[in-house]
Amino acid sequence: xxxxxxxxxxxxxxxxxxxxxxxxxxxxxxxxxxxxxxxxxxxxxxxxxxxxxxxxxxxxxxxxxxxxxxxxxxxxxxxxxxxxxxxxxxxxxxxxxxxxxxxxxxxxxxxxxxxxxxxxxxxxxxxxxxxxxxxxxxxxxxxxxxxxxxxxxxxxxxxxxxxxxxxxxxxxxxxxxxxxxxxxxxxxxxxxxxxxxxxxxxxxxxxxxxxxxxxxxxxxxxxxxxxxxxxxxxxxxxxxxxxxxxxxxxxxxxxxxxxxxxxxxxxxxxxxxxxxxxxxxxxxxxxxxxxxxxxxxxxxxxxxxxxxxxxxxxxxxxxxxxxxxxxxxxxxxxxxxxxxxxxxxxxxxxxxxxxxxxxxxxxxxxxxxxxxxxxxxxxxxxxxxxxxxxxxxxxxxxxxxxxxxxxxxxxxxxxxxxxxxxxxxxxxxxxxxx
Amino acid sequence: xxxxxxxxxxxxxxxxxxxxxxxxxxxxxxxxxxxxxxxxxxxxxxxxxxxxxxxxxxxxxxxxxxxxxxxxxxxxxxxxxxxxxxxxxx
Numbered sequence: 197x198x199x200x201x202x203x204x205x206x207x208x209x210x211x212x213x214x215x216x217x218x219x220x221x222x223x224x225x226x227x228x229x230x231x232x233x234x235x236x237x238x239x240x241x242x243x244x245x246x247x248x249x250x251x252x253x254x255x256x257x258x259x260x261x262x263x264x265x266x267x268x269x270x271x272x273x274x275x276x277x278x279x280x281x282x283x284x285x286x287x288x289x290x291x292x293x294x295x296x297x298x299x300x301x302x303x304x305x306x307x308x309x310x311x312x313x314x315x316x317x318x319x320x321x322x323x324x325x326x327x328x329x330x331x332x333x334x335x336x337x338x339x340x341x342x343x344x345x346x347x348x349x350x351x352x353x354x355x356x357x358x359x360x361x362x363x364x365x366x367x368x369x370x371x372x373x374x375x376x377x378x379x380x381x382x383x384x385x386x387x388x389x390x391x392x393x394x395x396x397x398x399x400x401x402x403x404x405x406x407x408x409x410x411x412x413x414x415x416x417x418x419x420x421x422x423x424x425x426x427x428x429x430x431x432x433x434x435x436x437x438x439x440x441x442x443x444x445x446x447x448x449x450x451x452x453x454x455x456x457x458x459x460x461x462x463x464x465x466x467x468x469x470x471x472x473x474x475x476x477x478x479x480x481x482x483x484x485x486x487x488x489x490x491x492x493x494x495x496x497x498x499x500x501x502x503x504x505x506x507x508x509x510x511x512x513x514x515x516x517x518x519x520x521x522x523x524x525x526x527x528x529x530x531x532x533x534x535x536x537x538x539x540x541x542x543x544x545x546x547x548x549x550x551x552x553x554x555x556x557x558x559x560x561x562x563x564x565x566x567x568x569x570x571x572x573x574x575x576x577x578x579x580x581x582x583x584x585x586x587x588x589x590x591x592x593x594x595x596x597x598x599x600x601x602x603x604x605x606x607x608x609x610x611x612x613x614x615x616x617x618x619x620x621x622x623x624x625x626x627x628x629x630x
Numbered sequence: 631x632x633x634x635x636x637x638x639x640x641x642x643x644x645x646x647x648x649x650x651x652x653x654x655x656x657x658x659x660x661x662x663x664x665x666x667x668x669x670x671x672x673x674x675x676x677x678x679x680x681x682x683x684x685x686x687x688x689x690x691x692x693x694x695x696x697x698x699x700x701x702x703x704x705x706x707x708x709x710x711x712x713x714x715x716x717x718x719x720x
Binding site for chain 1: 635637638639640642673674683684685686687689692694696697712714715716717
């Protein structure tokens, strides 16, 4: 690949409130455009803010007066200004889930319904910030390594800002997710191998092409987008935190950024600092973080060959796994390991009890909430927010996995064989169901 | 001689060199040889105990060394060693 590097601004964005990037591990600041790891220790770079200044210029009323979407919280996002073009991302519903709560024994259960973003997953939040940064830098293309949801999010964001998109996915990914990315006009590269193979390839490609790989060389910006879930949960609850947050863990970035989001809100005085327990969910067939939590280890071991229907969480080498583990431990939460059959059952439960159709990661998350309740991590009277990060239409086969035997036509549990268009035929069919 | 691909974030320490040929029978010998040739890389690649820094992943012919014999993995001529930041997220 010989794509020439586009001309770049001379340094990363810095405004009075935005202090550029610094290494999460050693603290060294770095102003090289498109740098994403520390040149001194190879640790990940993160955006830094002057939170005292943000506290002085931002209050609840200012946020309330703004239109919906993630840019309501612009002072806590690493771009100079909100982008002029882009998808309408964020401000998804936070809804009470009393019927599901009754089923899994949680007294006050809320669902943060991120199945309703523009491309039907929370990835739109992260990509919106990365895409805004790509525009600021004048990059010529967006790209990503994806387990599926990111493919559609990157492809759509690129379409909205008029850039080509190059999407790298495992070749055996769910067809609905590949079609989704193709629909937006992306160039989809199906790679033979696991997500970790795709990721390794994109790490190499990112530094040689000059493209903006949203989760590689734009990762310091991308990762910050997930904080907006925490901001919206706090705002939705009336500027306070719940007792427990339950979220999926793939790379661990979403999970750790939820913690950072609540922390920043407390530091700028928008919420009172209260303890929040963080509960994570992983698939049993690819659960390096859950396995480490279960064994009491401080670090995770990679999973070479994921074996799970939960493709969106099938990352065998989770870069932020240590951080996720530390957050669950420090807050007296947990990381639950969920068998695929439980995931599929949870997908059916949320759909049939709350009318929300979640993809596999959402099934894992609901099952993790139930597991944490059984374990006693979630207690009587707790207020719990469960994050449903993606839409079930992306993984239509998952709900059928190990479904109880049901009368079915066309191989679909719950679906009858075709019925003649007559009153008596319907009567006969209904009697047969009784 | 194995060929080591240097990631862009480390090329300042190698005078801009992208591919460096290093001899060594194991991955550990190759890494040690690389650090001997470019001492600044030592602080980036190795921790205080001489083990691989947790932010670095090493691949031999595109296979993660953690799935092989880690630093004891036997390498030889025509093997390609790839150093990459430990970073992933779908």
